[in-house]
Amino acid sequence: MIDLCLINCKLSPESDLCCIGVENGQIASLKKTHIPAEKTIDVRGKIVLPGLIDTHVHFRDPGLTYKEDFKTGSQAAANGGFTTVLDMPNTIPPTNTAKEFQKKLKIASQKSVVDFGLHAGVGDLKEIEKIAPLHPASFKVFMDLLDNGVLQDIFQKIALLPGKNIISLHPEDRDIVNHCTSRLKSEGIMEPEDYARARPALAEELAVSQALVLANHYQLPVHLCHISSKKSLQLANMSKSLGCTVSSEITPHHLFLDSSCFLKWGNLTKTNPPLRSKSEKISVSELDQVDIIGTDHAPHTLEEKEKNVWESSPGIPNLETTLKVLITHYNKGNISFESIKRVLCENPARIFNMQKKGFLKEGMDADIVIVDLKKTGRITCEDFYSKARYTPFEGFEYVGAPVMTLCRGMTVMEDNQIFPNPGRHIYS
Ligand code: NCD
Ligand code: ZN
Numbered sequence: 001m002i003d004l005c006l007i008n009c010k011l012s013p014e015s016d017l018c019c020i021g022v023e024n025g026q027i028a029s030l031k032k033t034h035i036p037a038e039k040t041i042d043v044r045g046k047i048v049l050p051g052l053i054d055t056h057v058h059f060r061d062p063g064l065t066y067k068e069d070f071k072t073g074s075q076a077a078a079n080g081g082f083t084t085v086l087d088m089p090n091t092i093p094p095t096n097t098a099k100e101f102q103k104k105l106k107i108a109s110q111k112s113v114v115d116f117g118l119h120a121g122v123g124d125l126k127e128i129e130k131i132a133p134l135h136p137a138s139f140k141v142f143m144d145l146l147d148n149g150v151l152q153d154i155f156q157k158i159a160l161l162p163g164k165n166i167i168s169l170h171p172e173d174r175d176i177v178n179h180c181t182s183r184l185k186s187e188g189i190m191e192p193e194d195y196a197r198a199r200p201a202l203a204e205e206l207a208v209s210q211a212l213v214l215a216n217h218y219q220l221p222v223h224l225c226h227i228s229s230k231k232s233l234q235l236a237n238m239s240k241s242l243g244c245t246v247s248s249e250i251t252p253h254h255l256f257l258d259s260s261c262f263l264k265w266g267n268l269t270k271t272n273p274p275l276r277s278k279s280e281k282i283s284v285s286e287l288d289q290v291d292i293i294g295t296d297h298a299p300h301t302l303e304e305k306e307k308n309v310w311e312s313s314p315g316i317p318n319l320e321t322t323l324k325v326l327i328t329h330y331n332k333g334n335i336s337f338e339s340i341k342r343v344l345c346e347n348p349a350r351i352f353n354m355q356k357k358g359f360l361k362e363g364m365d366a367d368i369v370i371v372d373l374k375k376t377g378r379i380t381c382e383d384f385y386s387k388a389r390y391t392p393f394e395g396f397e398y399v400g401a402p403v404m405t406l407c408r409g410m411t412v413m414e415d416n417q418i419f420p421n422p423g424r425h426i427y428s
Contacts, residue, residue, distance in 0.1 A: 005037035025408030051083025051367030053348035056294030063092025070111035075385035081369035081402030089121030096121030112423030135427035138166035171207035221245035267312035299388035317388035327400030
């Protein structure tokens with residue numbers, strides 16, 4: 001007898017029914033026939049996907065836990081069908097020393113209900129070689145906060161480390177952002193819809209091209225976070241064809257929303273990089289040119305969001321909206337089922353070196369999300385486990401939603417109820 005068998009599963013909308021056997025938290029078999037098990041879950045013909053992987057979350061723990069913490073953030077993840085998250089280092093203190101990295105590992109191990117990895121920040125360059133043996137998902141560099149000299153030093157230092165070390169980048173050019181922001185401020189411009197002019201697409205495109213030059217020079221893999229402009233994506237893909245190891249990430253808001261949302265939602269849609277116009281942004285039909293959807297789940301309080309355009313905190317919470325929005329677009333015929341799997345499961349696992357995640361195959365972790373393609377409703381932040389109380393997808397009528405999430409065989413979400421589950425560091 002195995003531990004668990006999920007029966008009447010569909011691996012894709014067109015496929016035949018199958019059974020997934022789970023033993024010791026791993027997938028033991030994928031067969032047509034039922035396997036005797038201690039516990040059986042009848043999926044009743046619904047879709048099963050590999051647990052989603054979010055390569056870009058901000059859980060704000062430690063230091064900013066009034067916005068989110070590792071418990072609420074990971075509960076939001078499980079509620080949205082995510083079983084693995086990679087947390088960003090811009091906490092207080094930042095996760096840019098070995099000591100802080102170890103402290104955050106402890107916090108996450110105690111609080112997280114899903115599996116996790118941590119991106120390391122970069123501050124004192126001497127810490128880089130001390131953090132590397134702790135297996136960060138990547139070294140995250142905010143190009144909008146650093147000058148070129150420091151950037152070069154960081155690449156040089158990481159290139160000298162043993163093994164494969166990824167650099168994740170927030171690609172916006174600091175000088176252009178500062179220049180455009182001060183000019184708009186001095187002109188007294190205060191409307192939310194002007195924010196995109198303070199951080200124009202060119203700032204991103206310039207930073208992307210610089211990142212690609214650095215990646216090529218130092219032969220390092222780079223991951224471009226939250227790409228907002230079509231031209232940035234073209235640059236990234238061009239350099240791939242020249243042999244650079246580069247991956248691209250898009251957020252659900254940069255994919256599905258555009259700058260016209262500022263008129264409706266004001267600063268609630270303020271994020272870095274800003275939402276772009278329809279002509280500048282990457283369109284839904286171009287999703288197959290992007291490697292990963294990362295949510296950039298970046299929660300803030302309503303009070304912080306409701307300040308004026310320059311003071312309002314940038315960032316949008318996304319863990320509990322992403323799959324609903326994507327499945328709805330699948331149902332409308334705008335995107336394929338295969339691309340959802342590719343950008344939220346397979347590519348994140350491959351690019352960020354997760355040996356046991358991202359695929360429903362024998363020997364992989366039994367991270368599974370069950371999706372009801374027909375479930376309907378309206379997105380509202382009132383249903384969030386996240387502490388964030390806003391979303392630019394508020395009122396979005398969805399068709400299709402996650403109804404159960406299993407992390408290494410343990411049910412962590414069923415019908416939007418969350419159960420305790422000890423999340424693990426995936427790179428330990
Ligand atoms: C992020 C946050 O709130 O931490 N905000 C955002 O607008 N994306 C930080 C960042 O990625 O710049
Ligand atoms: Zn960022």
